Amino acid sequence: MIKTQNLTKEYNGKPAVNNLNLQIGKGEVFGFLGPNGAGKSTTILMIAGMIEPTSGTCTIDGVNVALDPLKGKEILGYLPEDVGFYANLTGYENLDYLGKFYPINDREREDRIETLLKSVRLNGVTQKVGEYSRGMNQRLGLALALLNDPKVVILDEPTANLDPEGVLRYREIVNELREAGKTILICSHILSEVKAVCTTLGIISQGKLVAKGSVKEVEDELIRQSNTHQKIVIKSINPELYTKIESIKNPDILEIARTKDGVEISVEKDIRPGLAEELKGTCSGITEMYLDRPGLEDLFLNVYRREG
Incomplete structure (x- = not known):
């Protein structure tokens, strides 16, 4: 579903992502890990079609997201680390307004909003988003990421602001998406969460993928590289x-x-x-x-x- 070939992004002649070759299959829950500045965010933004690569390609379900970003966004759901909404609107009103940018009819959009708000435990909440806690804002962001029923979902630090109950529900949602055949890329610094929900892991360092596979395969590779x-x-x-x-x-x-x-x-x-x-x-x-x-x-x- 997600494939990058020699994906490279340079800033002032210095590569932030360097010839990244990555494949994430249908139904895979992929944990993307790396230190700050390693190239995670740049990679995610290129996959989401929000910045163009200096060279190389990225495709989602065969769609080149740099050449056809609108088509890419139709099949992609994205939860950024810091999601923003209109503070003077309710959660429902935010999703209703933003959902109009997707090619779905009014009835379908309304039904999806009701289902998603219930799924993230925000159904019946009538206060304005400006009055939301950070955790509520995060849960609304997850609902927005799933509003277009995407084939591929990118979640950047999805549990950062969630309480224990919210984390448990997030895990349930990820498992439901996996069972529905969705491809999920999760970027997180919380290793326990990544290990709890991901089927495969990838470690990026200095713009390059240094290990990929199951938890044990990644551990074996990092042990080999560390000469321990x-x-x-x-x-x-x-x-x-x-x-x-x-x-x-x-x-x-x-x-x-x-x-x-x-x-x-x-x-x-x-x-x-x-x-x-x-x-x-x-x-x-x-x-x-x-x-x-x-x-x-x-x-x-x-x-x-x-x-x-």
């Missing part, structure tokens, strides 16, 4: 454990170190099943074996540090 290694920690009361492990020939074993209560093995990948089989019957006394690897939060922090 995961460790298998074995706790044992058997003093022969170190000697036995040292005799095992496995190219994925990088280093073996004694600890006060066992052994730590630096490895390229998780080899616990094979290791357990090697040790079974010949090295009793093992009380615990687990994989110690950096989590996404720690690895993402390393990306931030590299960016700085």
Whole structure:
């Protein structure tokens, strides 16, 4: 649904986004992560057809959004980080006015507004938007992003101003959209939220995509890039454990170190099943074996540090 090819945006000759190649399929919930200044916002604005790339292309469902931005907006819903509305109108009146820019008839527009306001828990609210809390404003923005029944939805920091109940409802809405076959791109700094709803992740740093895939695939790639290694920690009361492990020939074993209560093995990948089989019957006394690897939060922090 979303495809970029060598997408590049330069400001004063310096690339903010640098030859970005990205594909997000139908029904995919894609979490887009990166430090401030990494190129997330610029990428989103190009995908939304709001700024033109310096070079390269971006298509949504086959529509080149730079060449045909109006067609792109017909199939795209976009919730910016700071959404603005007419303060002197109610939520319904804002959606009714803005909905007239879409090619839908009056009855359909009215029905959608009623359904969406109920979905984001704003039905029956008659106060002007200027009196809304930030969370209510955010929920109205989500309703606006879905007003044209888009095939693709971009959500920029969607939970930033929501209370716990609002976050739970947001998650439910994202799952409903995914089940309906919508493609969703979520840009957020809240890793727990991204992990809770996204099927795939992408990490951008210095304008380039440095990792993409499932949470585990992204963790594996960032571990590889950071030159850190995961460790298998074995706790044992058997003093022969170190000697036995040292005799095992496995190219994925990088280093073996004694600890006060066992052994730590630096490895390229998780080899616990094979290791357990090697040790079974010949090295009793093992009380615990687990994989110690950096989590996404720690690895993402390393990306931030590299960016700085």
